[in-house]
Amino acid sequence: MFCSNCGKEIRDNSNFCPYCGVVKRAIPSEPARQTLIQDASVATKQNRVKGFWRRKSSEEKHDMVRLLLFLLLIVCLVAYDMIKHRYLNEYINVGIETDLKNDSSRFAGESICVEGWVKWSTDDWIFCISERPSSDSDWVIVDGSGVSGKIPKDGTAVAVCGDWGFNERFGHCLKAYKMDFLDEESSILLEKYQTISATSLLKNPDTYIGKCVQVTGEVSRAASGAFMVGETTSASGVWVDGQVDKRHAVNGEQVTVYGVVTGGGDFTDIKIMLDVIEFAD
Numbered sequence: 001m002f003c004s005n006c007g008k009e010i011r012d013n014s015n016f017c018p019y020c021g022v023v024k025r026a027i028p029s030e031p032a033r034q035t036l037i038q039d040a041s042v043a044t045k046q047n048r049v050k051g052f053w054r055r056k057s058s059e060e061k062h063d064m065v066r067l068l069l070f071l072l073l074i075v076c077l078v079a080y081d082m083i084k085h086r087y088l089n090e091y092i093n094v095g096i097e098t099d100l101k102n103d104s105s106r107f108a109g110e111s112i113c114v115e116g117w118v119k120w121s122t123d124d125w126i127f128c129i130s131e132r133p134s135s136d137s138d139w140v141i142v143d144g145s146g147v148s149g150k151i152p153k154d155g156t157a158v159a160v161c162g163d164w165g166f167n168e169r170f171g172h173c174l175k176a177y178k179m180d181f182l183d184e185e186s187s188i189l190l191e192k193y194q195t196i197s198a199t200s201l202l203k204n205p206d207t208y209i210g211k212c213v214q215v216t217g218e219v220s221r222a223a224s225g226a227f228m229v230g231e232t233t234s235a236s237g238v239w240v241d242g243q244v245d246k247r248h249a250v251n252g253e254q255v256t257v258y259g260v261v262t263g264g265g266d267f268t269d270i271k272i273m274l275d276v277i278e279f280a281d
Contacts (some may be wrong), residue, residue, distance in 0.1 A: 091161050092231060093216035093256075095195035096131040097138040100164075104172045107164040113216075114140065114174065115159045115182070115190055118152045126170075127152055129160065133191060141170040147179045157187035189214065189276065193258045198230045198238045201261070205270035208261040213272065216256040219249045229257055229272075239264060242274035254280035 003010050003017035010017055091113040094100060100107065100114070114129065119139055121127035125147065130139035133155070142160055144151070152158050162176035182190060193214040201208060201215065217229040220237055227249045230237025240257050249255055259272040 092197060093195065094197055095200070096129070096140055097135070098194060098196045099200055100140055100172070101138050104164070108166070110164050111161070112164050112174070113159060113161040115157070115195055115214075116140075117190070118154055118156045118158060120154055121151055123151070125151060129158065131195060140172070140174055141167075142174045142176050143167065143170075144176045144179060147176050149179070152179070152181070157182040157190050189258055199236070201238050201270065202236055205261075209263065209270070211261055212258070212275075213261055214256060214258050215272065217254070219253045219255055220251055222249055222251050229255060239268050239271040240274050241271050247279065249277065249279075256280075 006020040091111045116129035117133040119128040125144040159180045161178040167173040193212045195214045220233040221228040228237035256278040258276040259274045264271045
């Protein structure tokens with residue numbers, strides 16, 4: 001090391017310069033100084049590199065967490081859409097007057113769909129629907145709090161899907177999860193034709209002879225000019241006679257038929273003479 005005053009070389013452990021007597025901190029020799037500077041520079045670079053990778057690692061972890069959350073959200077949305085789609089396709093189409101009023105407990109816990117006219121509604125999404133606009137007695141309460149969109153106005157024709165259950169406030173009630181507003185043509189059909197399930201029609205054929213009915217279900221045993229409609233293709237169905245559309249119904253297809261109930265003749269006790277057919281797609 002060298003004296004900071006006279007510049008002469010002194011021992012590393014000296015407290016003062018033996019040549020000039022100055023008590024000062026000695027400065028390191030040039031090679032030692034370079035070594036210290038290099039060591040400090042290397043340490044600084046190492047700290048910077050460590051800090052960089054530490055920050056990078058933290059950012060990558062955050063990016064990975066965000067990516068996993070995004071993928072989880074996509075999976076949940078896809079799963080929800082699949083479950084909802086399957087759920088909506090498993091509802092039972094029932095009539096208010098013919099099914100729910102006669103034996104409402106039979107549908108407890110079932111996913112059902114009813115069509116009707118809104119009699120009154122409230123701001124908290126509770127409304128009442130009847131199967132016919134002129135009916136003041138046969139109606140059901142709908143809890144539409146789980147449905148998005150606009151609240152139906154009085155006199156509006158709607159189709160409501162949901163779970164049929166019991167509410168302490170209203171008694172038997174339809175907890176809706178989907179609602180469609182019917183167009184003018186559908187509203188006219190709704191006013192004229194009575195909604196009923198194929199099962200109910202088969203159980204009480206004499207009750208509906210000569211009446212206009214609406215039945216929704218799946219097609220089975222399709223033939224030229226006639227086919228059968230039941231709640232599923234494997235369930236018992238009612239024969240539908242007639243073809244009023246260029247498109248022929250095929251097995252497994254979801255349809256809604258409108259027509260007049262008549263005697264079945266040679267093959268069945270009851271059948272529907274087709275007026276209008278609607279395809280699900």
